[in-house]
Structures are given as C-alpha cells and as structure tokens.
Amino acid sequence: MKKAVSHLLFCGVLLVSSAIAMPVHAAIVLSNTRVIYESDAAETSVKLTNNGATPVVVQSWLDRGEINKDPSLIKVPFMLTPTMTRVEPGQGQTLRLIYTGEGVRKDRETVYFLNVLEIPPKHKSKEGENYVQVALRTRIKVFFRPEGLEGTSIGAPAELNWSIVKEDGHFSLIGFNPTPYYVSMSEVLLEGAGRSQRVGDGMIAPQASLKFKISVPPVAGTTVKISSVDDYGAIRETSSPLEL
Numbered sequence: 001m002k003k004a005v006s007h008l009l010f011c012g013v014l015l016v017s018s019a020i021a022m023p024v025h026a027a028i029v030l031s032n033t034r035v036i037y038e039s040d041a042a043e044t045s046v047k048l049t050n051n052g053a054t055p056v057v058v059q060s061w062l063d064r065g066e067i068n069k070d071p072s073l074i075k076v077p078f079m080l081t082p083t084m085t086r087v088e089p090g091q092g093q094t095l096r097l098i099y100t101g102e103g104v105r106k107d108r109e110t111v112y113f114l115n116v117l118e119i120p121p122k123h124k125s126k127e128g129e130n131y132v133q134v135a136l137r138t139r140i141k142v143f144f145r146p147e148g149l150e151g152t153s154i155g156a157p158a159e160l161n162w163s164i165v166k167e168d169g170h171f172s173l174i175g176f177n178p179t180p181y182y183v184s185m186s187e188v189l190l191e192g193a194g195r196s197q198r199v200g201d202g203m204i205a206p207q208a209s210l211k212f213k214i215s216v217p218p219v220a221g222t223t224v225k226i227s228s229v230d231d232y233g234a235i236r237e238t239s240s241p242l243e244l
Contacts, residue, residue, distance in 0.1 A: 026136045027052025028087065028118045033233035034184075035097070035114060035142040036153075039106075043098045046140075048116065050087040059084050059117040060095055062142065067113075076112055077102040078142075097142070104144055108180035108206035112142040141184070149180040156181040157228040157236065160204065163243040164218060165211075173212040173224070173242075177204040184229040188212060190242070192222030218242060 031047035038044075050056055060083055061071035079098040087093050095114075104110050116138045151159065156179040163174050173190065177183055183204045190197040199212040222242045227235050 026118060026138060027054075027056055027120070028058060028116060028136075028138065030116060030138060030140060032140060034140055034229070034231070036231050037097060037099060037142060037144045039099070039104075039144065039146045041099075043096055045097065046095045046114065047092055048087060048095060049092045050089055052120075053089055054121055055086055055088050056121070057084065057086050057119040058093065059119065061115050062097075063113050063115065065111075065113060067139070071115070077104055078112070080114075099144070104146070106146045108149070109146070109182050110144045111182055111203075111205075112144065113139050114142050115139050141182075143182060145181075151179055151181070153181045154230055154236070155179075156183050157185075157226055157238040158240065160224075160226070160240060161243070162224040162240055164214075171214050171217050173199055173214050173218075174209055175204055175212075175224075176209045177206060180206045182206065185226045186229060186235060187227040189225040190214065190216075190218055190222055191225050191239075192242075193219045196225075218244065220244060 027050050029049050029051050031049070035044060035046060048058060060080060061074065062076045062078055062080055063069060063071070063074050064076060066074060077100050079100055081096050082093070085093050097114075117135055119135045120133060122133070145153075156177070159177070159179050160183060161176040161178065163176075165172050165174055173188070175188070185201050185203065187201055188199050190199055195216075197214065197216055199214050202210050204210045222244070223239045224242050225237065225239045227237055230236050
C-alpha cells in the first residue's frame with residue numbers, strides 16, 4: 001500500500017505539471033540549495049519550513065538523475081527519513097540523510113538529487129465548481145564527497161581545460177574537468193576582442209567533458225569566464241585561457 005500511495009502522488013504531480021501553465025509558488029522552503037555529504041559524516045540534514053497559510057503533506061525521496069521515475073523503484077545508498085510528513089503553517093521539519101555504505105566511488109564525487117514534493121490540502125469546492133490542485137516539487141543536488149580527494153571543490157573551476165573544436169563547419173567550446181569534483185556553472189561566457197558571448201550553463205562531472213555550441217568563432221586572446229556555484233550556493237567567477 002505504501003508503494004501504491006507513493007506512486008500515486010508522484011504520478012499526480014506529473015499529470016498536473018504537464019496539463020497546466022500558471023504562476024504558482026511553493027509553500028515549502030528548503031534550508032539548502034545543495035547538500036554536500038562528506039563520507040565520514042554519520043548523517044546530514046535539510047530543514048523544511050512551511051511558509052504558506054495551510055498545512056501541506058510532503059513526500060521526499062532521492063534519485064540518481066531519473067527525474068520521472070517512480071520513487072518506489074529507485075535504489076540509492078542512503079536512508080532518508082521521514083519520506084512522508086505533514087507540515088503545519090509556520091512550522092518546520094528536518095529531513096535526515098544517512099549513508100548506508102554501499103556502491104559509491106571513492107576516487108571522485110557522486111551526485112544524487114533530493115526531491116521534495118508538497119501536496120496541498122484538498123480544496124473545498126462547491127458542487128459543480130471546477131478547480132485545479134497543484135502539487136509542487138523542489139529538486140536539489142546532493143554531492144557525496146569521499147575522503148582524501150585531491151585538490152578542493154572551491155579550486156576545481158579554475159582547473160577546467162577549455163578548447164575549441166570544429167565539426168561539420170560549426171564551432172563548439174569544450175570544457176574538460178580533470179578534478180574529482182563536480183563543477184556547476186550558472187553561466188559560461190567567451191570574452192575577447194571587446195565582445196562577450198554567452199554560450200550556456202551546465203554541470204561538468206569529474207573526469208568528463210561538456211560541449212557548448214557557439215555562434216561566433218573566438219579570436220586569439222579569448223578567455224572563458226564562468227560563474228560557478230560553490231558548496232554554499234554562492235556564485236564565484238573564474239577566468240581561464242582558451243586553447244585555439
């Protein structure tokens with residue numbers, strides 16, 4: 001029965017989110033914009049606060065990037081509690097994440113996603129009155145960080161290697177991350193010859209690359225300027241030379 005309820009609530013938010021488009025605001029606010037789970041920590045936590053005027057039921061789960069997968073079918077090496085709770089207006093609830101010690105790489109970070117789905121109370125409508133009840137989901141990254149990694153997460157953005165490739169007559173910017181840390185970028189710019197070209201945003205995994213299509217070929221002396229997100233959710237700017 002518990003799995004059936006979980007699947008029903010999850011499917012409900014998918015149906016609603018795909019069927020309507022209107023301005024809605026989450027009542028549940030999270031204390032973190034991201035979570036760093038150090039491997040030697042017994043547990044870590046995220047505080048939820050209901051800033052709305054009505055009680056809400058909150059369903060929480062972790063995934064590996066499968067944004068539309070039924071939570072009951074997802075396997076992650078963490079215990080999350082509580083997975084279902086009611087939060088009164090102006091009150092809070094703490095989610096606890098506990099690593100269970102299974103199947104995680106020790107030479108680099110691994111990213112998971114914490115989902116917090118808020119289900120508002122049933123609307124008291126008059127007979128024949130139509131309404132739409134919206135369930136909102138907040139999703140943040142959880143970075144599992146093993147002990148003894150080389151370098152630092154704050155220094156990782158400056159270690160990225162940037163180069164240009166030409167394929168089928170089109171130019172692309174490629175960023176390679178040689179570090180064991182994820183690098184999350186809210187903006188990537190190419191700056192040179194008095195011009196600035198925004199090429200995108202994204203996250204580069206450890207020992208992996210990310211490609212951006214560019215509209216204007218760069219010139220000699222061009223630099224790559226990125227706005228990256230640190231462990232605390234703050235934006236930091238880094239400029240690096242571009243290999244042509």
